[in-house]
Amino acid sequence: xxxxxxxxxxxxxxxxxxxxxxxxxxxxxxxxxxxxxxxxxxxxxxxxxxxxxxxxxxxxxxxxxxxxxxxxxxxxxxxxxxxxxxxxxxxxxxxxxxxxxxxxxxxxxxxxxxxxxxxxxxxxxxxxxxxxxxxxxxxxxxxxxxxxxxxxxxxxxxxxxxxxxxxxxxxxxxxxxxxxxxxxxxxxxxxxxxxxxxxxxxxxxxxxxxxxxxxxxxxxxxxxxxxxxxxxxxxxxxxxxxxxxxxxxxxxxxxxxxxxxxxxxxxxxxxxxxxxxxxxxxxxxxxxxxxxxxxxxxxxxxxxxxxxxx
Amino acid sequence: xxxxxxxxxxxxxxxxxxxxxxxxxxxxxxxxxxxxxxxxxxxxxxxxxxxxxxxxxxxxxxxxxxxxxxxxxxxxxxxxxxxxxxxxxxxxxxxxxxxxxxxxxxxxxxxxxxxxxxxxxxxxxxxxxxxxxxxxxxxxxxxxxxxxxxxxxxxxxxxxxxxxxxxxxxxxxxxxxxxxxxxxxxxxxxxxxxxxxxxxxxxxxxxxxxxxxxxxxxxxxxxxxxxxxxxxxxxxxxxxxxxxxxxxxxxxxxxxxxxxxxxxxxxxxxxxxxxxxxxxxxxxxxxxxxxxxxxxxxxxxxxxxxxxxxxxxxxxxxxxxxxxxxxxxxxxxxxxxxxxxxxxxxxxxxxxxx
Numbered sequence: 195x196x197x198x199x200x201x202x203x204x205x206x207x208x209x210x211x212x213x214x215x216x217x218x219x220x221x222x223x224x225x226x227x228x229x230x231x232x233x234x235x236x237x238x239x240x241x242x243x244x245x246x247x248x249x250x251x252x253x254x255x256x257x258x259x260x261x262x263x264x265x266x267x268x269x270x271x272x273x274x275x276x277x278x279x280x281x282x283x284x285x286x287x288x289x290x291x292x293x294x295x296x297x298x299x300x301x302x303x304x305x306x307x308x309x310x311x312x313x314x315x316x317x318x319x320x321x322x323x324x325x326x327x328x329x330x331x332x333x334x335x336x337x338x339x340x341x342x343x344x345x346x347x348x349x350x351x352x353x354x355x356x357x358x359x360x361x362x363x364x365x366x367x368x369x370x371x372x373x374x375x376x377x378x379x380x381x382x383x384x385x386x387x388x389x390x391x392x393x394x395x396x397x398x399x400x401x402x403x404x405x406x407x408x409x410x411x412x413x414x415x416x417x418x419x420x421x422x423x424x425x426x427x428x429x430x431x432x433x434x435x436x437x438x439x440x441x442x443x444x445x446x447x448x449x450x451x452x453x454x455x456x457x458x459x460x461x462x463x464x465x466x467x468x469x470x471x472x473x474x475x476x477x478x479x480x481x482x483x484x485x486x487x488x489x490x491x492x493x494x495x496x497x498x499x500x501x502x503x504x
Numbered sequence: 505x506x507x508x509x510x511x512x513x514x515x516x517x518x519x520x521x522x523x524x525x526x527x528x529x530x531x532x533x534x535x536x537x538x539x540x541x542x543x544x545x546x547x548x549x550x551x552x553x554x555x556x557x558x559x560x561x562x563x564x565x566x567x568x569x570x571x572x573x574x575x576x577x578x579x580x581x582x583x584x585x586x587x588x589x590x591x592x593x594x595x596x597x598x599x600x601x602x603x604x605x606x607x608x609x610x611x612x613x614x615x616x617x618x619x620x621x622x623x624x625x626x627x628x629x630x631x632x633x634x635x636x637x638x639x640x641x642x643x644x645x646x647x648x649x650x651x652x653x654x655x656x657x658x659x660x661x662x663x664x665x666x667x668x669x670x671x672x673x674x675x676x677x678x679x680x681x682x683x684x685x686x687x688x689x690x691x692x693x694x695x696x697x698x699x700x701x702x703x704x705x706x707x708x709x710x711x712x713x714x715x716x717x718x719x720x721x722x723x724x725x726x727x728x729x730x731x732x733x734x735x736x737x738x739x740x741x742x743x744x745x746x747x748x749x750x751x752x753x754x755x756x757x758x759x760x761x762x763x764x765x766x767x768x769x770x771x772x773x774x775x776x777x778x779x780x781x782x783x784x785x786x787x788x789x790x791x792x793x794x795x796x797x798x799x800x801x802x803x804x805x806x807x808x809x810x811x812x813x814x815x816x817x818x819x820x821x822x823x824x825x826x827x828x829x830x831x832x833x834x835x836x837x838x839x840x841x842x843x844x845x846x847x848x849x850x851x852x853x854x855x856x857x858x
Contacts (some may be wrong), residue, residue: 195635222570227537227569228568228569232538232806233535234807240538301542306573308573310572381603382606384604392528450659454656459601465665466568466599468666468667469663469664
C-alpha cells in the first residue's frame with residue numbers, strides 16, 4: 195500500500211492540535227459549570243479565557259477544512275473568510291488579555307487561576323493563532339502560492355452535507371471533551387486505588403470517541419477505500435467499542451462506586467448537579483458512530499446488489 | 505492499627521488550650537478556575553482578621569473545578585495567616601484537575617497545617633483528631649474531631665447521586681479514638697466534631713422546630729429549593745409533622761449511621777458542618793443518647809450561591825467562631841463579613857447550654 199506522506203503529516207498535525215484543544219476544552223467545561231452555580235458574575239473576568247477556548251476550537255475546525263479541502267475554490271474561500279474571522283477574533287482576544295492585565299482584572303501576566311501560566315499561555319496561543327490566520331489570508335489572496343494539493347470532494351447531496359456537518363461538529367465537541375479526559379486522566383488518576391482495573395476500562399473507553407475520529411480521518415476518508423473495506427472497518431470498530439463498553443459496564447456493576455472514588459474530576463458537571471449522565475453519554479458516544487457506519491455500509495452494499503441485479 | 509496515629513501532629517507543636525480558645529470554622533470556600541484569587545484571598549483574610557482565631561477548621565468544599573494552580577494559591581493564602589489549621593474533605597473537593605493524592609499532599613505540606621491523613625482501611629480520608637492540651641499537665645482539654653463525610657454513594661437509580669454519609673467503620677473508628685483519648689487523659693475529653701455533609705439529626709432538629717413553631721438557637725434555613733431525593737423515612741417524618749416534601753430544606757446524607765449518638769456518648773458537645781450554602785441554622789438537639797449542638801457554619805466567600813438574611817440584614821457569608829471554655833461550655837459567633845470593606849461586620853452570638 196502506497197503511503198501518502200503529505201496526507202499523513204497533515205493528519206498527525208491535526209491529531210496533535212485536537213489533543214491540545216481537547217485539554218483546553220475540559221477545563222473550559224469545568225469553568226462554565228462553576229459559572230452556572232455561582233452568584234458571583236465572572237462573565238467579564240472570564241470572557242477573554244472563554245473566548246480563547248472558543249477560538250482554539252474554531253481554529254481546529256478551520257485547520258480541518260484547510261487540510262482536507264473539497265476543491266480549490268472552497269479552499270481559497272476558507273482561507274479568506276475563516277482567516278479574516280480568525281485574525282479578528284484572535285487579535286481581539288489577545289487585546290482583551292492585555293487590557294485585563296493592564297487594568298488589574300488579571301493580577302499580572304501569570305495570575306495562575308486556570309493554569310500556572312494563565313493568562314500568558316493563552317495570550318501566546320492567541321498570538322500564534324493570529325499568525326496562522328494572517329498566513330491563511332495571504333494564501334487566500336494568493337500572495338503565497340497554493341502549490342499542488344489533494345482535494346476531497348464531497349460525494350453526497352447538500353441536505354446530507356448540512357445535516358452531517360451539524361452533527362459532526364456537535365459530536366466532535368463530545369469527542370473533544372472525552373479525549374481531553376483521556377489525556378488528563380493520565381496525570382490525575384487515583385493510582386493505587388483498589389478499583390484501578392475499573393478505571394482502566396473507563397480510561398480506555400474515554401479514548402474511544404477521539405479514536406473513532408482518528409479512524410474516520412485516517413482510514414474512512416481515504417478515497418480509495420472500498421465499501422467492503424468500510425464495512426470491515428466499522429464492524430471491527432463496533433466490536434472493539436462494544437467490548438470496551440461491556441467491560442466498563444461490568445466494572446460499574448462490580449464496583450458500583452468506582453466513578454465516585456476515581457473519576458469525579460472527569461465528570462464535574464454530573465457531580466456538581468448529583469447527576470449520573472456522563473457514563474451514558476460516553477457509552478453512546480463510543481458505540482453510536484461505528485453502529486451508524488456499519489448500518490450505512492450495509493445499506494450501501496444492499497443498494498449496490500439491488501442495482502446490479504436490474 | 506495504632507490509634508495514636510490519628511492524633512499525630514506531623515512534627516508540629518502541641519496546641520495549648522487557654523480559657524477562651526477560639527476555633528474559627530470556614531467552609532465552602534469553593535475556589536475554582538474562575539476565582540479572582542487576589543480579591544477572594546483578601547476577603548478570606550478579612551474574615552480571619554475579624555475573628556482573630558487560635559485555630560482554623562476548614563470544613564470541606566474548599567475547591568470545586570479547580571486546578572493544581574488554584575489549589576496551591578489557596579494554600580498559600582491560608583498559610584499566610586500563620587494560624588494553625590486543619591481541613592476536612594467535602595463532597596466537591598475531589599472534583600478538580602488533580603489526583604486525590606495530590607490534594608492530600610497539598611493539605612499535608614503546609615507549615616501551619618494539622619491535617620493528618622492516616623494510611624488505613626477506614627473509609628474516607630480526613631479522619632483524625634486534633635487535641636488541645638493543658639499547658640501544664642499536657643493532657644487533652646478539648647478534642648477537635650475531623651471526619652470525612654465523603655461525597656456520593658453508588659447511585660441506586662443509575663440517574664442521580666444521593667449525598668454520602670459518615671460510614672459505619674468511621675463511627676467505629678471515632679469510638680476507638682474517643683475511648684483512647686479518655687483512657688490516656690483519665691476522663692472523657694469534651695470534643696467538637698467537624699465534617700461537611702449534615703447528619704440525619706439536622707432533619708430531625710429542623711422538623712421539630714417546624715412542627716413546634718419554635719426558633720432555633722442561632723441562624724436560619726434559607727435554602728429555596730428542597731431535597732427532592734430525600735429518603736423515604738424523612739419524607740414520612742415531615743408528612744407526619746404536617747409538613748410536605750417541599751419543606752425539606754436540609755441536604756443531609758442518605759442515612760443515619762449513628763455518629764451523633766456515638767459522639768454525645770463520648771463527650772462531643774457540638775457537631776458542625778457546611779454544605780447547604782443558604783443555611784446557617786443551629787440548635788441544641790436531644791435524643792435518648794444525649795444532647796449536643798448541631799449546626800451549619802457560615803459559608804466563606806462569594807464563590808458559590810448564598811442567601812441574604814432579611815432578619816439580620818446581611819449576606820450570609822463569613823465564618824463561625826467557637827470560643828471554648830475550661831468548664832466544657834462554649835459560645836458560637838456567626839461572623840458576617842460583607843464584601844464591601846466599608847460596611848460593618850455583623851456578629852450573631854449565642855451561648856451553647858447543654
